[in-house]
Amino acid sequence: MTSADIIDLRSDTVTRPTPEMRKAMADAEVGDDVFGEDPTVARLEEKVASLLGKEAALFVTSGTMANQLAILLQTRRGDEIIVSAGAHCAWYESGAAAALAGVQPVSVGTDGLFTIDDVERSIKPSFDWYPRTSLVAFENTHNRGGGRVWPRAQLEQVAAFARGRGLAVHLDGARIWNAAVATGDAPAAIAAPFDTVSACFSKGLGAPVGSALCSTRERITAARKLRKMLGGGMRQAGVIAAGALHALDHHRDRLALDHGNARVIARIMGEVPGAVVDVRSVETNIVMIDLPSLDAERVARQAAERGVLVSVFGPHRLRAVTHLDVARTAEEGARRLASAVIAANGGCE
Ligand code: TLP
Secondary structure: OOHHHOEEOOOOOOOOOOHHHHHHHHOOOOOOHHHOOOHHHHHHHHHHHHHOOOOEEEEEOOHHHHHHHHHHHHOOOOOEEEEEOOOHHHHOOOOHHHHHHOOEEEEEOEOOEOOHHHHHHHOOOOOOOOOOEEEEEEEOOEOOOOOEOOOHHHHHHHHHHHHHOOOEEEEEEOOHHHHHHHHOOOHHHHHOOOOEEEEEOOOOOOOOOOEEEEEOHHHHHHHHHHHHHOOOOOOOOHHHHHHHHHHHHHOOOOHHHHHHHHHHHHHHHHOOOOOEOOHHHOOOOEEEEEOOOOOHHHHHHHHHHOOEEOEEEEOOEEEEEOOOOOOOOHHHHHHHHHHHHHHHOOOOO
16 A cells, blocks of 8 residues: 555644645745744734734744743742643643643543633632642634534623632634634634633644634733743744635635544444444544444554544544545545444454
8 A cells, every 4th residue: 555545633733735825835925934034824813813813912932932931921839720631721721821820730521621610710819828720721623522613602701700819811713713613603703702812723624734813902912922932933944824715715614624524533433333423523524433332442553454544542542534635535535434343342243
C-alpha cells in the first residue's frame, strides 16, 4: 500500500495545503512581525478579529498557545479554573495551565457541555484556604465530546452567569468555524459572550500552521508581550498567515461536506457488530466509535493494516475526524475501519 492509499482520519490537523493555498503563501507580502511590520499578518489579525466580533487579534503558533495565553492573561498563580470534562486545555496541553500559569483546572459537566448549576457549585468561597476561582473555559465544538456544538442559549446563559459572578470567560474555539457552519450562526455571535476566544486555522480549515487569540485591544497588547516571553514572536510570518487567510476565504463553507461525511461514517460504523456509535450526537466532523468488548489499540492497528488511520481516545474508544483531504474517501475509510472491527470481533469480513 502506498502513502497515497492511506485514508487518514486521525485528525483534521493532518491536511496538506492545497496548490492554491501554497500559491497564496508563496506570493505573500511579508515583513518582520516582531517589529509589527508584516502586512499579511496584520491583514489576518484584522480579518479574524472582525469575523469574531472582537476589537483585536493576535496570530499565534498554535491553539495551545492561544488557550494558554488566555489563561495566563486572566488568572493568578494558585487560582482554580473551571473547565469542561475532557477540555483540551486540561487534557492535551502538556500540563501547561499548571506549569505556566500555576492554576488548577476543575472539570465539570458531560460531553463537553455544562450548566449554570455546575459552575455555581464549583466556585470556591472566598476564604483563606480555598483557591480563588477566576476563569471558566468553554470549548465549542468540543473535541472529546465528539465534536458537540453548544446550544447557543445554554452557552450564553452559562457564560453570562459566570461573568455575573466576576469570572473571566474564555472560549476554546479551535473549531468555532465548524460550530458556525453546523448551526448557521455567525462566528461573531458564538464568540460574543466571551472575554477571550481562540480559533484555529490548522484544523478543518486546512492551513498548515496557526491560530488566533481574539479579545479587547488592551488584552491583546498584553498577550503580545506574553507571546514574546514564550518565544512565540514570529518574523516573516506572513508566509503562514497567507495560508490562514486563504483558508478563511475559501475553506469555511466546505466544512458542511466534512460534517456530512462524518454522518456517513457514523451510520456505517453504527451497523457494525462490536461497535457502538451514537449517530445523532454527530453534529460536526468528529465521530466517536465505542468498542465495549474490544481493545481500541488493537483495532486501530488492524485498521492501519487496511490503510485507514484513526486515533485511540480511550481503552475502548476510537475517534475518526473528517477533513478536506479525505472528503472523497471518507466512506471508503469507514468501510476499511468496519472491516477491522469485524475482524477484531472474530467475525468474517
Ligand atoms: N486538538 C488535536 C489534539 O491535540 C487532540 C486534535 O487532533 O484534535 N483546542 C482544541 C479543541 C483542539 O482540538 C486542539 C487540537 C487544540 C485546542 C490545540 O491546537 P494545536 O494543536 O494547534 O495546539
